[in-house]
Amino acid sequence: MYSLSATNHYQCIAYEKNKGAHKEQLDISQEVAYKLYIENTLITTLIASPHDFRDLILGYCLMEEHIESPDEIATISMNRETHRIDVTLAHHIQYFQDAMPTARAVKNTQITVSADEICSYGSLLDSITKAHHTSHGVHEGAIVKASEVIAYAEDVGRHNVLDRLLGIIVTQHIDTSDKILIFSGRVPQSVIKKVHRLGVPIMCSRAMPTALGLALADSYNITLCNVLRPDSFKCMTHPERIQGLETLYSDSL
Incomplete structure (x- = not known):
């Protein structure tokens, strides 16, 4: 159902204290580097998994407010020999790299979910693909509602996952104001900025946040749950959206 990140087989010599050394074959995630041009202006070099580039490019351009x-966007073309991606804009659009308006995300603060539902997503990412388990080299993200996966993306870069999700969201016209983001990676402020752009009011990650990530999530009114497991999680900001935590939230006011 979902595209898998590419992997290749590599040989290594593994050592175990009680067993000694032996040859072993590993699945290693593949990544590629492409220079991204908008209207022949070099924007960045994207380091990403080699699949579903259109979602990634569309999401990146929106996320970074280039469009x-x-x-x-009129066309997106990729040259696999020169590792170059060219984005051309519609004829009525004049591109100014440093003068794009700031995009705003809309949050629905009325959404509430149960603590048990949050826990039910603790093993969700493990059940979608085997890419993470075979290579341990990709990050994953899923947009969910009422236990249904609405959108899914994976990539070697955690920021790319969020860009890919935004590409899917705008292409499929998904309303994210009542959805939850399930994420595999750490949550620094750079991740929270992208989550804010996705427009989801609740984010759950298997990993920990940073102090700046927490501060930004709080200011953006994002409910942030970390260390997500099938039987537990830690709610770090805006717990009022999670049923069962209201009393503790009220006591902290």
């Missing part, structure tokens, strides 16, 4: 809507 305001998907309609502004």
Whole structure:
């Protein structure tokens, strides 16, 4: 159902204290580097998994505010020999790299979910693909509602996962104001900025946040749950959206 990150087989010599050394074959995640140009202006070099590039490019351009809507892109072309991606804009769009307006995300603060539902997503990412378990080299993200996976993305880069999700969201016209993001990676402020752009009011990660990530999640009114497991999680910001935590939240006010 979902695209898998590419892996290749590599030989190594593994050592175990009680067993000694032996040859072993590992699945290693593949990554590629492509220079991204918008209207022949070099924007960045993308380091990413080699699949579903259109979602990634669309999401990246929106996330970094190079465009305001998907309609502004006329074509996306990729040259696999030169590792170059060219984005051309619609004829009525004049591109100014440093003068794009700031995009705003909309949050629905009325959404509430149960603590048990949050726990039910503790093993969700493990059940979608085997890429993480075979290579231990990709990050994953899923947009969910009522235990249904609405969108899924994976990539060697955690920021790329969020860019890919945004590409899927705008392409499929997904309303994220009542959805939850399940994420595999750490949550620094750079991740929270992208989550804010996705427009989800609740984010759950298997990993920990940073102090700046927490501060930004709080200011953006994002409910942030970390160390997500099938039987536990730690709610770090805005617990009022999670049923069963209201009393503790009220006591902290």
